Amino acid sequence: MKAENATPQVILKDVRKSYGQLEVLKGISMSVNRSEIVSIIGPSGSGKSTILRCINALAPVNAGSINVAGIEVNDPKLDERALRRRVGMVFQSYNLFPHRTVLQNIMMAPLQVLKQNRADVEQRARALLAKVRLSEKENAYPGELSGGQQQRVAIARSLCMNPEVMMFDEVTAALDPETVKEVLTTIRDVAAEGMTCILVTHEMRFAREISDTVYFTDQGRIVESNNPKDFFENPQDDRTKAFLDKVL
Amino acid sequence: MELIAQFFEELYHRTGWNFSVLYNAWEAKKYVNGIYIALELALWGLLGAMIIGALCCFLRLVRFAPLRWLVTAYIEFFRNTPGLAQLYFLFFGLGSYFQLSTYGQNGEPPFLSPFKFVVIGLSLQYGAFVAEILRAGIEAVPKTTKEAAEALGYGRWAALYHIVMPLAFRISLPALGNNMAQIVKSTAMAYAIAVPEALYVAHEIWTEHFNVIEMMNVVLLTYLGMMWIFTLIVRLIERWLHVPGMGR
Ligand SMILES: Nc1ncnc2c1ncn2[C@@H]1O[C@H](COP(=O)(O)OP(=O)(O)OP(=O)(O)O)[C@@H](O)[C@H]1O
Ligand SMILES: [Mg+2]
Numbered sequence: 001m002k003a004e005n006a007t008p009q010v011i012l013k014d015v016r017k018s019y020g021q022l023e024v025l026k027g028i029s030m031s032v033n034r035s036e037i038v039s040i041i042g043p044s045g046s047g048k049s050t051i052l053r054c055i056n057a058l059a060p061v062n063a064g065s066i067n068v069a070g071i072e073v074n075d076p077k078l079d080e081r082a083l084r085r086r087v088g089m090v091f092q093s094y095n096l097f098p099h100r101t102v103l104q105n106i107m108m109a110p111l112q113v114l115k116q117n118r119a120d121v122e123q124r125a126r127a128l129l130a131k132v133r134l135s136e137k138e139n140a141y142p143g144e145l146s147g148g149q150q151q152r153v154a155i156a157r158s159l160c161m162n163p164e165v166m167m168f169d170e171v172t173a174a175l176d177p178e179t180v181k182e183v184l185t186t187i188r189d190v191a192a193e194g195m196t197c198i199l200v201t202h203e204m205r206f207a208r209e210i211s212d213t214v215y216f217t218d219q220g221r222i223v224e225s226n227n228p229k230d231f232f233e234n235p236q237d238d239r240t241k242a243f244l245d246k247v248l
Numbered sequence: 249m250e251l252i253a254q255f256f257e258e259l260y261h262r263t264g265w266n267f268s269v270l271y272n273a274w275e276a277k278k279y280v281n282g283i284y285i286a287l288e289l290a291l292w293g294l295l296g297a298m299i300i301g302a303l304c305c306f307l308r309l310v311r312f313a314p315l316r317w318l319v320t321a322y323i324e325f326f327r328n329t330p331g332l333a334q335l336y337f338l339f340f341g342l343g344s345y346f347q348l349s350t351y352g353q354n355g356e357p358p359f360l361s362p363f364k365f366v367v368i369g370l371s372l373q374y375g376a377f378v379a380e381i382l383r384a385g386i387e388a389v390p391k392t393t394k395e396a397a398e399a400l401g402y403g404r405w406a407a408l409y410h411i412v413m414p415l416a417f418r419i420s421l422p423a424l425g426n427n428m429a430q431i432v433k434s435t436a437m438a439y440a441i442a443v444p445e446a447l448y449v450a451h452e453i454w455t456e457h458f459n460v461i462e463m464m465n466v467v468l469l470t471y472l473g474m475m476w477i478f479t480l481i482v483r484l485i486e487r488w489l490h491v492p493g494m495g496r
Binding site for chain 1 (some may be wrong): 390393395396397398399400401402403406410411414415416486491492493494
């Protein structure tokens with residue numbers, strides 16, 4: 001997929017980010033092409049979530065530049081709404097809005113943020129619900145769903161904004177093993193449709209199977225990146241080796 | 249009705265227990281009117297408190313610091329001083345200084361009636377509590393929920409309006425209900441500035457018949473009944489706003 005359609009869609013150049021004294025990202029550079037599937041793996045605290053949060057401007061960066069689909073994220077005059085409609089983000093803790101039904105959760109942002117036509121949004125939302133196989137739950141409240149179901153609704157909610165890039169931050173980490181599968185299937189479907197995906201994950205097998213490129217982060221730096229086959233079978237850096245020894 | 253009146257008249261002649269309001273039509277009418285005034289005070293006070301509370305809660309979110317300090321000062325002042333002292337301050341202090349509560353030179357009626365002073369006093373006193381409760385509710389909305397809203401393109405105020413406030417209100421409702429029920433009891437302070445509410449009327453009646461014990465019982469049971477009705481209404485609202493599975 002990567003070779004035939006190689007337009008960079010997300011570009012990070014020497015991104016630095018500190019929280020107070022603590023430098024969390026120490027010069028991150030990466031480039032993600034249209035329709036590419038990228039996985040970021042690495043030990044806890046290495047800055048994986050922070051990379052994603054910088055990409056959609058939830059966390060402002062201290063130095064370097066980030067460009068998403070032509071939008072300069074580090075620009076002081078950044079149009080946050082324009083950026084965020086292009087970049088969808090799904091969190092580990094689902095974060096659905098508990099006072100709204102499943103269907104309302106999916107429709108809210110397109111209606112309230114993008115001010116789109118209700119009939120169109122509703123049609124799209126229903127189609128997405130069918131895609132994540134939860135049509136029968138459209139009138140349920142988030143509190144009535146299992147973790148895996150909530151996470152699939154969260155994915156549908158992001159997709160309903162028609163993003164160009166989807167980011168998944170350890171979206172299966174809070175789920176029990178049986179439900180992990182259903183969420184991974186949903187992500188696989190999204191990826192198969194040509195969506196650009198950046199995922200942070202601890203599911204090594206899934207990362208290997210789905211990714212075009214795997215990045216390994218440690219202490220705020222990208223230590224190594226490669227295609228999944230070479231990355232997992234023939235890691236170069238000692239830190240990568242040590243990490244893979246521990247998790248595989 | 250006839251029967252009740254007859255019974256209590258009998259009771260008086262046989263035992264000397266004089267529940268005069270229950271058989272003397274004129275006194276009954278006066279007392280019912282007192283109850284009506286008490287309820288009216290409570291409802292207006294409640295409305296005022298909700299408006300002031302919501303307004304203060306909103307002003308505390310504004311970035312302009314002096315405004316926030318001013319609101320905080322008001323809240324601290326009215327939460328930590330006795331309601332009756334506040335009423336005296338408003339009525340005898342501000343009221344006479346600015347000639348709001350006094351008759352004009354040619355006997356023109358005062359600008360604000362004692363009834364209105366009580367409503368203002370109750371609104372200010374309970375508004376301070378409402379502001380605190382609502383703020384606690386807003387703080388109880390998980391940070392991750394706000395972040396999800398941001399990631400979907402909601403701005404600060406849009407997220408507040410569509411997501412944070414509706415959640416905060418539901419979280420606050422039990423505390424709000426308990427607090428608002430107290431307002432019914434506080435209407436009794438209107439006695440101090442001669443608003444003819446239930447307690448004041450009772451006082452008038454017992455000075456006439458010297459039936460203090462009987463009237464005190466009637467008064468206390470009246471307040472108990474009003475509190476009971478009030479609590480019931482709050483329960484109904486809670487049930488009406490209940491979201492299945494929320495808070496799990
Ligand atoms: N809001 C914040 N304030 C201060 N420090 C933060 C904040 N967010 C993250 N950090 C710190 O930044 C570092 C990187 O955090 P980050 O969440 O990006 O790690 P991660 O790789 O996603 O870890 P995990 O696998 O545990 O999710 C950590 O040391 C963390 O303590
Ligand atoms: Mg993380």
